[in-house]
Structures are given as C-alpha cells and as structure tokens.
Amino acid sequence: xxxxxxxxxxxxxxxxxxxxxxxxxxxxxxxxxxxxxxxxxxxxxxxxxxxxxxxxxxxxxxxxxxxxxxxxxxxxxxxxxxxxxxxxxxxxxxxxxxxxxxxxxxxxxxxxxxx
Amino acid sequence: xxxxxxxxxxxxxxxxxxxxxxxxxxxxxxxxxxxxxxxxxxxxxxxxxxxxxxxxxxxxxxxxxxxxxxxxxxxxxxxxxxxxxxxxxxxxxxxxxxxxxxxxxxxxxxxxx
Numbered sequence: 001x002x003x004x005x006x007x008x009x010x011x012x013x014x015x016x017x018x019x020x021x022x023x024x025x026x027x028x029x030x031x032x033x034x035x036x037x038x039x040x041x042x043x044x045x046x047x048x049x050x051x052x053x054x055x056x057x058x059x060x061x062x063x064x065x066x067x068x069x070x071x072x073x074x075x076x077x078x079x080x081x082x083x084x085x086x087x088x089x090x091x092x093x094x095x096x097x098x099x100x101x102x103x104x105x106x107x108x109x110x111x112x113x114x115x
Numbered sequence: 116x117x118x119x120x121x122x123x124x125x126x127x128x129x130x131x132x133x134x135x136x137x138x139x140x141x142x143x144x145x146x147x148x149x150x151x152x153x154x155x156x157x158x159x160x161x162x163x164x165x166x167x168x169x170x171x172x173x174x175x176x177x178x179x180x181x182x183x184x185x186x187x188x189x190x191x192x193x194x195x196x197x198x199x200x201x202x203x204x205x206x207x208x209x210x211x212x213x214x215x216x217x218x219x220x221x222x223x224x225x226x227x228x
Contacts, residue, residue, distance in 0.1 A: 004158075033215065042205055042218040043159075056214045091158060093216075104216060106151070106159040 002027065004094050004107035012113045013082045021077040021110045025094030032075040033104055034067060037089040049075060082114045117142040117208050121219035128196050129227045136191040136222050138206035147209035148189040149216065150180055154202045162204075165189065176200070201226045 005024040013019050025032050030051055035043040045059040049069035060067070064082075069075040079086055089111045093104035118141045128134055140146055147166055151159040163174025170182040180191045189206060203223045207216040 035216075035218075042220045043207075043216075045215040045217065048214040059215070103149075103161070103164060105161070108158040111156075 004029075004092055004105055006090075006092050006107035006110050008110060009108060010111050010113070012115060014115050015083055016081050019079040019082050019086070019112055021079075021090050021092075021112070023075040023077070023092030023094075023107060025075070025092075026096075026105055029094035029096050029105070031095045031097060032069050033093045033095075034075075034077050035091045035093065037091060037109075039088070043091060046077075079112075082112075084114050087112055087114045117146075117210055117217045119206050119208050119217055119219035121204075121206055121222050123222045124220070125223050125225070127225040127227060130198050131195050134191075134193045134196045134200070134224070136204050136206075136224070138189045138191065138219060139187050140189060140206070140208045141187065142208050142210070146189075148180075148182060149207045149209065150174065150178070150189075150191050151205045151207060151218075152176075152202050153205065153221075159205065162191070196224075196226055198226045198228065200224060 004026055007022050032049045034046040036046055037043045047060050047067045048056040052071050064080045066078045089109045091109045092107045095104050120139045122137050149164045150162040152162050153159050162178050163172050165172050165182045173179050178193050180189055182189050203221045205221045206219045209216050
C-alpha cells in the first residue's frame with residue numbers, strides 16, 4: 001500500500017510566480033491535511049479537506065493561499081504571487097476518517113524555495 | 116486552545132545512553148497524543164500514540180512514552196540510544212473534532228559515538 005505521495009519534492013519559484021503543490025493520499029483515505037514547516041520550527045496546521053469540501057481552513061493565510069481536494073485527482077495547495085516568506089516545507093497528511101483519533105499519515109513534503 | 120511545548124530544543128546523548136524527551140501539552144479535554152520523528156529532509160514517521168487506557172505506550176524502534184495527566188506531560192523515552200536515532204522529534208496533540216494536530220517546536224537529538 002503506497003504511502004502519501006507529494007510532488008514535486010522540491011520547487012523553486014521566483015517572487016510573484018505561482019506554486020502548485022500536489023498531494024495524493026493513501027489508498028482508502030478521504031481526508032487530507034496540509035501543514036507548513038518554516039525553517040527551525042514545528043509544523044503548523046493550514047487546512048483540512050475532504051473530497052470536494054474544505055472542512056477547516058483556520059490555519060490558511062487569508063490571501064494568496066488556496067486548497068482543493070477534487071472528486072478525482074490529488075489535493076492541490078496553491079500559492080499565488082509567492083514571496084520569500086513562503087519558503088518552507090509543506091507537508092500533506094491523510095487519514096481514513098476525520099475521527100477523534102487524528103491518526104494522520106504524512107507524506108515526504110514539498111520544499112518550496114522562493115528566490 | 117490546545118498547545119504543545121517541547122522545552123528542549125537540542126539534546127545530545129552518547130550512544131547507548133538512555134533518553135528522555137519532554138513534552139507538555141495544554142488541552143481542555145482528554146488529549147490524543149502523538150510522537151513523530153523526522154529525519155533530515157524527510158517526512159514525519161509516527162513513533163507512537165496515546166488515545167486512552169494504559170498510560171505507558173510502546174512504539175516502534177524501542178521507544179515508549181508515558182502519559183501523566185496530573186503533569187500534562189507525555190515524555191518520550193528510550194533505554195539505549197542508537198546512532199540512527201539522531202533526528203528531530205515532534206510531540207503533537209489532536210483535538211476532538213479530528214481536524215488538526217498541534218505540534219510542539221521539536222527537539223533535535225544528536226548522538227555522540
């Protein structure tokens with residue numbers, strides 16, 4: 001059973017460009033979570049999605065960031081007009097249910113560098 | 116709001132020595148607690164979890180953790196550290212809504228030969 005897959009693993013963008021990060025959850029998982037890890041810091045929750053629904057986006061910056069998890073295909077985290085402060089590792093996690101148990105399985109991350 | 120504190124940013128131990136990484140949490144209800152390990156440039160791997168029941172939980176790679184409600188702690192332990200344990204360790208708490216994990220700032224473990 002393949003784990004959570006994220007691509008690309010490394011992404012370099014210039015200021016003002018768009019970044020698209022993709023996440024394919026584990027087979028059978030319908031819940032996806034995105035986290036951001038700034039250098040030398042822990043992971044911070046960004047958004048929680050189920051298929052075609054955003055359940056909780058309380059951790060998402062109000063501007064330039066958006067996320068989706070369509071009926072078919074991977075979840076996408078989109079960052080428009082990137083700035084240097086967006087440089088970070090972005091991790092996706094999935095779970096088979098959004099239960100209280102919260103057991104989430106993490107992907108390898110996408111490391112975004114903004115020049 | 117829930118929060119997690121890992122007081123030690125860096126810890127260095129000798130190979131073969133015992134290890135304890137501290138974690139304190141703040142959460143109003145019964146917490147769901149986790150320890151993850153992250154090797155350089157890698158994602159997070161779950162070491163162990165606590166939901167309920169026995170307060171001493173066993174995990175992978177010889178790790179264990181003890182939940183102490185009175186101290187709001189969930190410290191990670193290993194009796195004998197191996198060089199391959201060098202990594203960053205994150206404690207996390209989950210909320211009852213099942214929609215997020217709150218992570219501590221991490222403890223970076225270095226192992227001396």
